[in-house]
Amino acid sequence: MVETLSTYTAVCRRSGNWWAVSIRELKGVHTQARRLDQVPDMARDAIALMLEADPGEVQVTVEPEMPAPVEDALAARRAAREAERAAEEATAIAARQLLDEGYTIRDAGRLLGLSPQRISQIAPRASRTPRDQTAA
DSSP, X not given: OOOOXXXXXXXXXXXXXEEEEEXXXXXXXXXXXXXXXXXXXXXXXXXXXXXXXXXXXXXXXXXXXXXXXXXXXXXXXXXXXXXXXXXXXXHHHHHHHHHHTTOOHHXXXXXXXXXXXXXXHHSOOSSOOHHHHHHO
16 A cells, blocks of 8 residues: 555546546546536545545545636635725724714714714724713
8 A cells, every 4th residue: 555645636627528637646647527526536536546545544635727717707806805805994994083083983984884883893982082971
């Protein structure tokens, strides 16, 4: 029996209605699968057969070859997530600054297009203003 690596990489390319699968670390080990979710099991079985190992001991990472439109969509989604994080950070900074300058939570919410409750969540007040203290 040959000693196995901890993880193998299944490189997948679309071939007609099938996924053609090659194992990067093992030259000559190939298999195929109808669907991408079937690749790990098919690759694990092919690796185990080649190495005379227990399939349960073989770990597989799947790397499908992506068509250009998919790569573009994934890049756009990553950029959108980053823009969302930046917008959340900028909004929290603006909300804190407005509250520190004496704006009410309602006014800060109105200016930022958020509910007063959301302003309270993202920019809790460290101290109460004199107006808030008299209302309490």
